[in-house]
Amino acid sequence: MKIAVASGKGGTGKTTVSLALASVAGTDALLMDCDVEEPNCHLFISTEQQREKVYGLMPVIDKALCTSCGKCGKICQFNAIAVLGDNVLLFPELCHGCGGCVRVCPTGALKEVDKEIGEIGGCRKDDLSLIDGHLSIGQAMSPPLIRAVKNHGGKEKYIIVDCPPGTSCPMVTAVRDADFVLLVTEPTPFGLHDLTLAVDTLRELKLPMGVIINRADSGDDKVKAYCKAEGIPVMLEIPHRRDIATAYSRGEIMLQAAPELSLMFRKLLKDVENRVSEVKK
Amino acid sequence: MKELVIISGKGGTGKTSITASFAALAGNAVLADCDVDAADLHLLLKPEIKNQHEFICGREAIINQEQCTNCGLCNSLCRFDAIKVSDGKVIIDPYSCEGCGVCVHFCPAQAIEFPERLCGEWYESNTRYGKMIHAKLAPAAENSGKLVAQVRQAARESAEKQSGKLILVDGPPGIGCPVIASITGAIAILVISEPTVSGEHDLERVLKLAKHFDVPAMVCVNKWDINPEAAERIEQKAVACGAKAVGRIPYDETFTQSQIRGQLVVDFPASIAAQDISKLWNEISQMI
Amino acid sequence: MKIAVSTTGNSLDAELDQRFGRAPRFLIVDTDSGNVDVVDNVQNLNAAQGAGIQSAMTIAGTGAQAVITGHCGPKAFRVLSEAGIKIYNTEAKTVREAITLYSDGKLNAADNADVEGHWL
Numbered sequence: 001m002k003i004a005v006a007s008g009k010g011g012t013g014k015t016t017v018s019l020a021l022a023s024v025a026g027t028d029a030l031l032m033d034c035d036v037e038e039p040n041c042h043l044f045i046s047t048e049q050q051r052e053k054v055y056g057l058m059p060v061i062d063k064a065l066c067t068s069c070g071k072c073g074k075i076c077q078f079n080a081i082a083v084l085g086d087n088v089l090l091f092p093e094l095c096h097g098c099g100g101c102v103r104v105c106p107t108g109a110l111k112e113v114d115k116e117i118g119e120i121g122g123c124r125k126d127d128l129s130l131i132d133g134h135l136s137i138g139q140a141m142s143p144p145l146i147r148a149v150k151n152h153g154g155k156e157k158y159i160i161v162d163c164p165p166g167t168s169c170p171m172v173t174a175v176r177d178a179d180f181v182l183l184v185t186e187p188t189p190f191g192l193h194d195l196t197l198a199v200d201t202l203r204e205l206k207l208p209m210g211v212i213i214n215r216a217d218s219g220d221d222k223v224k225a226y227c228k229a230e231g232i233p234v235m236l237e238i239p240h241r242r243d244i245a246t247a248y249s250r251g252e253i254m255l256q257a258a259p260e261l262s263l264m265f266r267k268l269l270k271d272v273e274n275r276v277s278e279v280k281k
Numbered sequence: 282m283k284e285l286v287i288i289s290g291k292g293g294t295g296k297t298s299i300t301a302s303f304a305a306l307a308g309n310a311v312l313a314d315c316d317v318d319a320a321d322l323h324l325l326l327k328p329e330i331k332n333q334h335e336f337i338c339g340r341e342a343i344i345n346q347e348q349c350t351n352c353g354l355c356n357s358l359c360r361f362d363a364i365k366v367s368d369g370k371v372i373i374d375p376y377s378c379e380g381c382g383v384c385v386h387f388c389p390a391q392a393i394e395f396p397e398r399l400c401g402e403w404y405e406s407n408t409r410y411g412k413m414i415h416a417k418l419a420p421a422a423e424n425s426g427k428l429v430a431q432v433r434q435a436a437r438e439s440a441e442k443q444s445g446k447l448i449l450v451d452g453p454p455g456i457g458c459p460v461i462a463s464i465t466g467a468i469a470i471l472v473i474s475e476p477t478v479s480g481e482h483d484l485e486r487v488l489k490l491a492k493h494f495d496v497p498a499m500v501c502v503n504k505w506d507i508n509p510e511a512a513e514r515i516e517q518k519a520v521a522c523g524a525k526a527v528g529r530i531p532y533d534e535t536f537t538q539s540q541i542r543g544q545l546v547v548d549f550p551a552s553i554a555a556q557d558i559s560k561l562w563n564e565i566s567q568m569i
Numbered sequence: 570m571k572i573a574v575s576t577t578g579n580s581l582d583a584e585l586d587q588r589f590g591r592a593p594r595f596l597i598v599d600t601d602s603g604n605v606d607v608v609d610n611v612q613n614l615n616a617a618q619g620a621g622i623q624s625a626m627t628i629a630g631t632g633a634q635a636v637i638t639g640h641c642g643p644k645a646f647r648v649l650s651e652a653g654i655k656i657y658n659t660e661a662k663t664v665r666e667a668i669t670l671y672s673d674g675k676l677n678a679a680d681n682a683d684v685e686g687h688w689l
Binding site: 008009010011012015037040043044075077078096097098099100103104135137141142164165166167168170171172176188189190193194197200201203204205218219220242245246248249250251 | 289293294297319324339340361376377379380383386422453454455456457459460477479480482486489493507532534540541543
Binding site: 426427434441 | 591640
């Protein structure tokens with residue numbers, strides 16, 4: 001079962017929730033950090049990480065075979081190929097790896113080679129296992145790396161996906177095939193506004209969802225009222241406590257600082273499971 | 282004309298609240314909300330929208346079922362898993378379609394159309410502190426980097442028109458395409474960090490990015506008293522990365538409370554946060 | 570010789586646009602005849618990326634042998650260089666000022682892109 005933890009706005013506690021959920025599920029779970037621009041889960045698990053490089057495809061040209069027909073430049077929607085007279089220039093940093101140019105080239109002058117887009121890492125501590133992605137600095141395209149991280153899932157009973165914030169392509173790529181999405185928010189105007197954007201997006205994608213209100217007693221009641229009006233279940237309310245914030249700041253998993261919350265997270269996992277089986281029926 | 286971009290790496294550090302307070306302190310800056318994934322600045326500055334524009338970005342493949350012969354070639358060509366065949370019908374998933382046009386080009390029945398894609402809207406507005414350019418990405422729409430570029434360009438044009446000297450940019454989270462699009466060519470970036478392991482880690486990545494694009498960086502630690510040692514480390518790391526540490530703001534409920542009332546932190550001048558933000562602004566305005 | 574200058578306006582006294590890829594238009598100034606042509610920077614404005622590359626291809630199509638602009642990123646620089654077009658960076662305020670600086674030999678051809686990509 002794949003549970004995605006997402007939020008419209010960053011800093012609401014996605015990573016905190018993902019880590020807590022993965023630690024109550026223990027050896028049954030694999031935590032997947034798909035926030036490849038800012039992967040943070042590993043900081044709470046271990047500094048030692050095994051990493052492997054991830055490659056995408058990009059074209060290279062054999063000028064001896066090129067007849068400068070210009071077809072590759074025409075098919076490329078991303079301006080990654082400029083045909084100037086009898087010269088063909090390639091811009092790998094703009095290439096999305098669609099393969100169109102290679103296919104359209106009549107003389108076989110273009111072929112595809114690997115280009116590094118980032119790294120996939122893995123680490124474990126006690127019962128907790130993590131797979132994550134690290135986007136190379138200056139690389140603009142995270143979805144291919146997110147897809148690569150997601151392809152690393154094994155046979156674990158629970159796959160917990162820590163998603164990138166926002167509602168654009170990286171977030172959509174990360175939540176895409178989830179069985180259930182937990183949206184983490186705060187009881188503030190920013191929290192509510194960004195929650196509504198995330199809800200709109202998940203509705204477009206037709207994904208079942210529930211809401212977690214973090215720092216629940218720090219703001220107003222509008223998030224709850226919104227969830228009620230929209231028929232979205234509030235699955236969990238995490239109290240606002242300075243000791244939790246301090247533990248997070250030191251890189252400790254919330255349940256270490258507040259073990260009494262473990263019960264809440266076990267129940268959350270159970271509730272999600274029940275809702276998923278209801279949806280499947 | 283100078284552009285100051287306020288970013289944070291990870292979200293939730295108070296970046297937008299601080300940007301809004303800067304808007305009040307600066308008086309007549311043009312404001313640009315480039316955090317288009319989760320645009321919140323308008324909740325504080327309450328802009329009055331004057332002009333509204335469509336944001337078109339790239340194209341998308343749409344299948345014409347009447348012409349489709351279900352040969353399945355498109356499915357085998359698509360590198361983005363966007364084309365599925367189910368119940369003998371070819372279906373293109375708009376949220377996975379990258380807009381590369383390969384299926385369009387090679388379809389033997391010419392059954393795939395390739396119209397422009399509407400990805401959101403952007404607005405020119407007035408606020409009580411100056412002009413504001415902001416945007417909204419359509420749900421699940423792609424490519425916010427391009428929209429960021431559009432917002433910045435409109436902000437520059439707006440500043441030019443009124444001979445404005447300063448643009449304050451509320452930047453997006455992360456280090457990917459939207460962030461690159463928001464910081465390149467700026468006079469400086471201000472990173473709002475927080476003293477957590479995530480804050481420390483993200484700061485390093487953001488500062489590397491700033492260096493990569495040769496933009497001078499300043500760092501402010503918000504909620505510094507949650508973990509004073511980490512705040513210290515962040516400032517040292519900032520200096521080691523060639524950035525300048527320009528101030529600290531303590532953990533202060535005024536951030537949340539002012540937001541709930543739809544006001545700015547500096548609207549509560551007695552608060553420590555408001556005083557520290559004013560100090561921070563004085564420091565920054567001298568540097569730029 | 571024809572020189573292309575990035576601008577927001579459409580005359581010699583118009584402002585020089587510091588941007589190359591996203592400049593609204595170029596003035597093509599013929600230094601021999603004194604002719605001035607306006608070329609809209611008609612690129613696929615709705616493309617997600619690669620504005621500089623497209624602008625450079627537009628310039629190559631005009632027959633200009635030099636470009637004067639504020640800043641030029643690496644991709645546009647590569648296309649212009651491959652097309653045999655020289656690039657001059659300047660902080661001149663107007664197109665006329667830029668042309669005068671050029672004619673007086675006060676501008677040096679750039680060896681490299683002077684900004685990273687995405688300079689807008």
